[in-house]
Amino acid sequence: MVSYSKWLTAGLIAVGVAAASSGVFAAEQGLNEPFQGAFREALTGKTIAFVPVAMNFDLTEGWWAGLKKELKPYGVKFELRDPNWNTNAGAQAVTSLVSEKPAVMVIHNPDVQTYAKLLKRAEDEGIYVVQINMGSAYRSSAFVGANWIEIGERDTEAVVNACKGKSNKIAIVQGALSAAASAYTLRGVSNVLAKHPEITVVSSQAADWDAAKAKAITQTVLKQNPDLCGIVGFWDGMDIGTAAAVKEAGLTGKVFVATSGGGERRGACDLVKAGALDLDLSYDVPTQAAQMAGTIKWLLSSSDAKAGAVKGSEYTTLIPITKANAEAATTCWNLDDLKKEAGE
């Protein structure tokens, strides 16, 4: 009997230890979060197609690298169609993508009309369309991008302020006439000028996004109006020419140059630091890319949001780059580093 009860005790202890240890084991395993598996599944193997107006410039290279950085780790596949400034080639790329059915199309429109019908067809086919920086007439699942009218307004307000007590003569250096971004910005400029009748616009010319043309126009305007107090430019990549003209005329600091751009370090912060530009409104490309990536994660993982069923906008919060923050490490970004982060 003694030996029997001994065995029983030993058995009970063994069971108890086993039970206890299995309890400990369960705690080590952790809890299953019910949604992440489905999220990963929703992203893995999905294709994101990107149709910019062209690659090889800071904005589109930055968006592309930023999207890859955010989504590649989830097993998302990427496809790039580069129309290289050719609107027809872009429309063909979008058309062929509609039949290839990627999960998401990220579209940078060359104008308001060309892709509009194609994008609607894509969403009818179940492809989510995210439009970046330049929207089309068709409102798709998401628009992420700068509010050009706001950019025009804020740049002009800054120039008007800088002109207080001076000649009140300003010049406008537009982009390309065919580009909607340029036309929207011009509307913003007009909105502010309507409130300031004291301001005279001595020149409002299109420089075709071309630094050399911007310089030529600005030089002529400055020779005619040496007392000019400000210039509203439409893109920092072009207004490097505007700034060169101001510098050559020896008017740096006297003529306030306001413009906008993607906030890449060499193209934005360095120019503001050097005093070439006084205000550069940045639509911070990495943030835009992260917002697009977030939207794509949300769209792909939500079971209810069919393509075209929800429509929303994420206008970019602008970073005004001035002498005050141009030195700060986080104001601008750097394409090389972003590309490295994206594993390129």
Next chain:
Amino acid sequence: MKSFRITQQEIVFVVFALLFLFCSLFLKGFLTSENILTLIQNVSVLGILALAMAIVVIGGGIDISLIAALAVPPGLVLQMVQNGHSLAGSIVTAFAISIAFGLINGWLIAFAEVPSLFATLATGIFLAGFGQAFLFQVDVVQWSDGMSGFDRLGQASVLGVPMPIILFALAALAVAFLLRRTRWGAYIYAVGDNYSAARVTGIPTRPIIVLQYVLAALIGCFAGLVLAASVNSMPTRIFNSTLIYDVILVVVLGGIGLSGGRGGVINVILGTLLIGTMLNGMTILNMPYAAQNLVKGVVLLAAVIADSFLNPRNEETAQQGDI
């Protein structure tokens, strides 16, 4: 009868004089020494390019790849310096690439006998595409610290005269010397005027054609460096612009016949000044962009029509791929 014929050069000069007079009288602030200097400075790069085009057109060809030669090698200089190479080494590399590019153009046209229009159209697209795909990170190549001092080439001035004007003048003198004072220059005229006759006379026609395109590429590279220095960056996207038409406009407008063998540096200078006056006047008038293009188009059309009246085509000068 000969004395009644007026040359296009004279027509252009009269048009230029009238336009200049009109602007001086009716545009406030046009006729100041500062504005005139700005006017010339703004077309200096165009003028330098037109010198390159003039050499080729006088020699009976055309070089559509000139804008690629302007954009890519100088863009490479900025990119290499940005990546930490020395400025001198980068410039040597750029000129070496330009020479190689000119040799390829010349070989295609002189030896493979591809019409110059098609050969240079293709090589230009190739060079621009090569630059975009392999050489540049972004299409506006930015200035970097290693380039400091080099911007004087585009932004400094000597005795009040902006540097680009001086460089245009120097290039014009060099090209004028080549065309009028050297044997090679005479050969270029001979080849452009009548290729077969030149060949029969014993002129090394094929090497002369190669020489034209090498010179054009080198001058294009030089113009690109001046452009980059004056705007502190190299917008390589300029290849997609209409600049090449402006260059042809200057050459044709100035009175260098597209059939070859006629004209000289003076025509380039006249054409450049006429375009400069037009652009400057239209900017002062704050004329809308579309209207500016319309005016430029009408002027080019008039120049081409005048060219075909004054330099009529005949079997002797007609060539395959002639434009």
